[in-house]
Amino acid sequence: MKFLLIFLACLSFTLGKAQQINYALELDGLDNDLRIGMDTINTHWTLEAWIKGNDNNWREQEVIIGGGEYANLDDYDYYPLVIRNGRVHSNFANISSTTILDSNWHHIAVTCNGKTTSLYLDGVEEASANKATSIIPGCVGSNTEKDKTFAGLIDEVRIWEQALSSKEINKWKNRALDAEHPAFSNLKGYYTFDDYQKEMSVNLVGRSVEPYHLIITRIDKYGTVPLAKHMVNRNPHFKKWDKNMKLFSAVCQHTEWDSDQGAKDEQLIKLRLVVHGDGSALKLRELNLDFSETDVLSDISKVRVYYTGKSAHSSLKEKLFEIDRFKSAKVKFTKSASEAKVLSAGINYFLVTIDVKPNAEIGHALDAKVSSFKLNNKVYVPQDGSSIIKKEVNSNSTNNPNIYRVLSWNIWHGGRHLGDVGPQRVKDIVKATNADVVLMQESYGSQKMIADSAGYLLYTPGNKDNLAIHSKQDQFEPIDSKVSTFKSIGIKTKAENKQMLAVFDWWLPYAYRPEYTSVYLNQGLDTNIWIDEDKALAVADAEKIISLEIDSIVTDLKMPVIVGGDFNTFSHQDWTKEAAEIHYGYGPVDFPTSHTMLNHGFIDSYRERNPNEVTHPGGTWAASMGFLNARIDFIYYKGDHITTQASKIIRNPKEIDDVWPGDHAAVLSTFRLMDKKLVNK
Secondary structure (H helix, E strand, C coil), X not given: CHHHHHHHHHHHHHHHCCCCCCEEEEEECCCEEEECCCCCECCEEEEEEEEEECCCCCCCEEEEEECCCCCCCCCEECCCEEEECCEEEECCCCEECCCCCCCCCEEEEEEEECCCEEEEECCEXXXXXXXXXXXXXXXXXXXXXHHHECEEEEEEEEEECCCCCHHHHHHHCCECCCCCCCCHHHEEEEECCCCCCCCEECCCCCCCCCCCCEEEEECCCCCCCCCCEEEECCCCCCECCCCECEEEEEEEEECCCCEECCCCCEEEEEEEEEEECCECCCEEEEEEEECCCCCCHHHEEEEEEXXXXXXXXXXXXXXXXXXCCCCCXXXXXXXXXXXXXXXCCEEEEEEEEEEECCCCCCCCEECCEEEEXXXXXXXXXXXXXXXXXXXXXXXXXXXXXXXXEEEEEECHHHHHHHHHHXXXXXXXXXXXXXXXXXXXXXXXXXXXXXXHHHCCEEECCCCCCCCEEEECCCCEEEECCCCCCCCEEEEEEECCCCCEEEEEEEECCCCCCCCHHHCCCCCCCCHHHHHHHHHHHHHHHHHHHHHHHHCCCCCCCCCCEEEEEECCCCCCCCCCCCCCXXXXXXXXCCCHHHHHHHHCCCEXXXXXXXXXXXXXXXXXXXXXXXXXXXXXXXXXXECCCCEEEEEEEECCCCCCCCCCCCCECEEXXXXXXXXXXXXXX
């Protein structure tokens, strides 16, 4: 009987304990595309992964970690870790393993210490070469080329800004990473795929506005083949941490989205806690917030803290704390041991929201950070992913008829780069901006769904066309396009204060000899060629559209004109001598298209409100690739009865720590429609 009771007690404990399952992603070798869009890593790095081919028949090349789109550049290895004819291979160093892989699980790695590149298979150094190069880890399991997509299972992808030693690789390859790893501070990407959410997998150490989460999509954006599959990983050589819970990482993520006066429950910061293990549960006993970066505390009327589960894009909101007044910038929330939130293995999100007072001062910063938190009885300080771009108070356009908000966004093939949910995520972002008019490029079949579900009237040449204008105003009048509806469409509309406006949506042709907006990482390029290309393409079309479509209907400055869109070229106001370091040494560059707009009386709304091109470069190209950070999307305006109140680049969803569904960031400008003389008073 005693033995039976002990057995039942042990069985009860085992069944009650949340068993952790190890997962991997299965790629089809056909069309699956896993994108992380990481920026450059210079000559000191390590790439690791566990892989299992789906059979013994290897193609000429299958990518494990590659550069991805636009990363095939002069000084960067486009194929740093691949399988070539069954052997592990690194392209720049031109080294391969001696062993041909079978269809079992294998750990592969490549390191570069600034002088030597070394290749490892199952912890054994197989080859090395006295060569070093930089890399752009943009894709996992693919490189945007269907014939080079990996076919099989992949797991435990690790990207380091440090060359690991052979000893370090061997010690840690068979188990989950934790903060005790000697190179933990140089871990830039860690993808276990246990948190799979169909369209993404979280970078467990990702922080800041570019956390480099992994996007699960297709190479053929209009394709219908299944996305990469989430599969149980039965790798006998790898073991997850299955003992008592311990904290792996803690990151406080911020938002750059502004909040309207009077807004309720606005996302401010989100704490991402990643926990290993499933025994002896950790509980959030204390959370300390610091609002010192908020300009005026009285702009905030209420603070709430929620547990929001394991996904950044979650409908779960379990309220844990709430206060409705501040005594100081330092706020402490505590719970007793019996009431404290119990963490689960993997990701745990805690969201801090605020209510903004209706009379909050426009332009005031709203920000906070998690200064510390307590799990059980131990205090931790999270890494902070703050941005130089702060959340600010903005006018509420819903109750102020003089406010007119404009969003311009190239949504990248109809938003389909985020897989099947992409167009819906685009719609969510559009709706969250509360824009009065949306100027959309690369709409390509998504415009009607977005307009209908977000509550806009739609003007587009055709439901599968490039350009689309979404308007909240009840009525508008299309403007005849006399150049090309692929490049320009426009409407006349009346704002809430009865002010008539002319609004245009542009897509200007890009230079392609060379397509410099994506290759300026290469050194020694002749910028005069860029200028000449723009004069022949973008400038020529801009001049035609202004002459035939704008000047012909707007005869004086009483009717404001707004022009937004994808200009496919940079601005001379951005590419200055002072900003040359941001642009890989190029600058000043006298780009002509921006000159054309200014010469016709237009004002760059973003640069007007953000005059420092070094601290606020405003990069819209490319939001999906961390190594490109320059502005090719603009909102220009002119007129006597309009002025810019705010302008911001939107490059992250309003849901903090979620993934962006496009390659362009968006531009959101808030205008005040009044006589400028009255505004200046």
